[in-house]
Amino acid sequence: MTQPLLSAHNLVKSYGTTQALDGVSLAIGAGESVAIMGASGSGKTTLLHTLAGIITPDGGQVVFQGPASPVEVSALSETDRSRLRRESFGFVFQQGLLIPELTAVENVAVPLMLSGYPRREAEARAQHWLQALGLAGMEARRPGELSGGQAQRVAIARAQVTGATVVFADEPTGALDSHTSVDVLNALLGSTVSQGHTLVMVTHDEGVAARCSRVIRVRDGRIVSDSGAAAAPGNPGGHLNAGVQAGHPGAPQSQQYTQQTHQTQQFTQNPYDPQGQQAPSGAQREVRPMFYGDGWGVASAATLPADEMPASQIQVPANVPRGYPLQPGTSGYPQQAAPYGYPQQPQGRPHHNGGQHR
Structure with missing residues (x-):
């Protein structure tokens, strides 16, 4: 059976007397698009951030299948986790979290420059991604000069520019109108899953979740349903969810x-x-x-x-x-x-x- 790209084993996390994660275990394969759903306070965002190495669990393990060997994310030092996030993970947040003083191309180039790329090469790669996501001619604009959808596509370009193996998205369409949400979701799914990369996304929107190859529902810090739990080898997403057809950008990698x-x-x-x-x-x-x-x-x-x-x-x-x-x-x-x-x-x-x- 194919080794999971990302797996969690009995994750536990508390904030005071609140149990945010209560024994969560899951495995995510390469090329999956996974939607994590749940009510506010269910633990879905804590789960996303723990999988991404932003939050350290109180108990349990997160393991990432790196290029050379498996890496226990939860056991890494903060410096090593930062390096892992910079080199292997990409992030898209609800508000984009772009640096307001930088232009679009500079925002996208930042992760590459932090990894040691020369500025000219970093900005050339950033410009390619901006053009690929329909933002040609907007490279010199600052976040305040972009629409919400444009700013989110800049954030998607920033998440993709390093060749991230996994992109984590926290309510990426939550602050957008329905029309703009479709455009942003198309860009996010297409630029991630079409390359064989993995998308893990928190969303409240059932329509957004239906575009993913797998839906995980969380309640009170536990997984209560997982459409990919019985996935077969070679198709890590299990059965296609309603609204996802074979060949769709949100379909599992085996159908890409x-x-x-x-x-x-x-x-x-x-x-x-x-x-x-x-x-x-x-x-x-x-x-x-x-x-x-x-x-x-x-x-x-x-x-x-x-x-x-x-x-x-x-x-x-x-x-x-x-x-x-x-x-x-x-x-x-x-x-x-x-x-x-x-x-x-x-x-x-x-x-x-x-x-x-x-």
């Missing part, structure tokens, strides 16, 4: 685009389009991440019975590595109607290469 290939997935359960129409039995879909300038989506050539979709009909650039954003205008899928399981093109949104914005 693989480097320099376009893969076909066989549906084990028939998906439904937004009008509730059932896809043909045995339908397949070829998918890959597509970038739209203001978020990530999935392009699909067709959803047809397998014997009606020869590979010759699918035109996929073979030279775009996994996780790298396809820029508008890149040759790809032909324009066509939205496939089963995906919404029609939203009003007023760009429509690139037959991809359906999600």
Whole structure:
């Protein structure tokens, strides 16, 4: 069985007489997108911060599968935990927590500069991520000159610029309107999971949670439900949750685009389009991440019975590595109607290469 990327064993944490965590254990695989839900005071934020090494538990262990060997996060010194957070973890918070005196590109470059990168190289990498997240031309703006959604995308770029293996997000859409929340969530899921990285996110929003491959619910410091608890090897997220279709940016890594290939997935359960129409039995879909300038989506050539979709009909650039954003205008899928399981093109949104914005 695949070694978990991040695991917790019997975590305990108290604040005075309040038991924030009461024997919490879980395992998270590489490429998962995990939503942690619960009422205020349930312990969900304490769990997130403990997994991230921000909070030290009173008891129990947090283990991160590092590049060389497992690391017991909870046993590290503060200096070593800071290094781990800087080099392997990324963070997105509800209010962004950008440095107000710095420009967008400077904010994104900070983690790289703290890791020893020369300023010029750090800012070049930061600029790439800002452009990839639809913020070209805004590099010189300060946080006070950005909208809430733009500021959150700067925070996402900052979380991703170091190549973080795990991104922790604490209510990343909580302060945004519903329309902006969709854009930010698309950017967060697309830029994380499409690269095979892991997203662990606290949210109150059921709609946001449904976009993740796994939902964990917490009450009184304990996990009361976990949709991925019975996950099978090779699919750490277990069963896909409602609203998450195979090939969606929030789907488990096993169903994501693989480097320099376009893969076909066989549906084990028939998906439904937004009008509730059932896809043909045995339908397949070829998918890959597509970038739209203001978020990530999935392009699909067709959803047809397998014997009606020869590979010759699918035109996929073979030279775009996994996780790298396809820029508008890149040759790809032909324009066509939205496939089963995906919404029609939203009003007023760009429509690139037959991809359906999600």
